[in-house]
Amino acid sequence: MGKIAEEMGFNKTKDEKVKAYCAKCVLETNHQVLQSVDCNGSEVVGYYQKMPETIDWSNNYQIIQCCGCDTISFRHRNWCSENQGQIGPDMWDDGSSSQLYPHRSNATRPIHDFYSVPSGLRRIYCEAIECFNGKLPTLCAAGLRAIIEGVCADQNISDGPVEINKKDGSTAVQRKKTLQGKIAGLSEKGILSQQYAAIFHEHRFLGNDAVHELSKPTYKELSLATDIVEHMLESLYEVPQKADDLRGLRLKRSEKLKK
Ligand SMILES: [Zn+2]
Incomplete structure (x- = not known):
């Protein structure tokens, strides 16, 4: 291993505009770098005609803000x-790649605010979407x-x-406590609905006795099941909670009118 040199700086990429996916705007938007910690490194791996040959790298840790919605x-x-x-799925041809936190892309799902659940x-729903x-x-x-x-339950x-x-080829209906x-x-x-129940049954990872087999579902299946x-x-x-809220508002309004 050759000699490694590393240095760290601050805000070298501040105010840069970068393209990044925004989960709120639901598309790739311009983002501005608000703050950054920037690290550069290089390692001498050999010499060619007395000139050092190096492997170089850099890491930029950036706080970014969507120019559309300010997230x-x-x-x-x-x-x-x-x-x-x-060139890979997350890599540009200049050898750089970027990762967004929280993880998001046009394939990620938003976590819905189910206040009445x-x-x-x-909690399990949020964890399931995080896993997705x-x-x-x-x-x-x-x-x-x-x-x-x-x-x-x-x-x-x-x-x-x-x-x-x-066994004789006929079918019968039995009540079962399985999933x-x-x-x-x-x-x-x-x-x-019967239609949705049929879709659940069709997918092995949710139906039949495959519950304990831990069979790996495809993302398309998972997305549909989700x-x-x-x-x-x-x-x-x-929906019942929203209906209750509406009823309450209507009652309040009619009481006001009576006064
Ligand atoms: Zn946005």
Whole structure:
């Protein structure tokens, strides 16, 4: 290993304009660097005609602000001379790559504010979306299953009618306490439409006996399942609360008119 030289500076990239995805604007926008910590390094790896050959790198740790909506976030830009010409999903052809915090791109999902959802379920929902955005599909699927189980517990659903195949080739309906049974129970109570329950059953990571197999779902499957879970939370907890709020406002208004 050759001699390594590193130096750290401040605000060398301050006021620079960079393109970054904004989760609030839901598109890539101009961002201004408000503050930065900037590190440069190099290592001598050999000599050519008595001139040192080096590997160089730089890291810029930037606080950035969206020029559209003023949201402030964090960006880490890394550059290495060895990466020049390599083009990857997160890499530019000058050898630099950048990472945004919180993680976001046009493929990330926003976390909805489900104020009326029970706090335990809301926490699991947030964790599931964090796993989705953090590219942890197995844990995201586990989170979605936990939300379904939690909704069932909250709504006193412990089983549901499941069609089973008998040995003689005929089918019969049995009440089951498995996740599949509970999904059917949600549909039976009208909490989940039959169409949505069928989609859950179709996907192995949510239906049948595959619950314990930890099979890895695709992002498309996960995205669809997350859409359905969000829709279920919205219609079960948020819409009735909004209706209550509206009723309260109407009552207040009519009482004012009477006075
Ligand atoms: Zn923005």
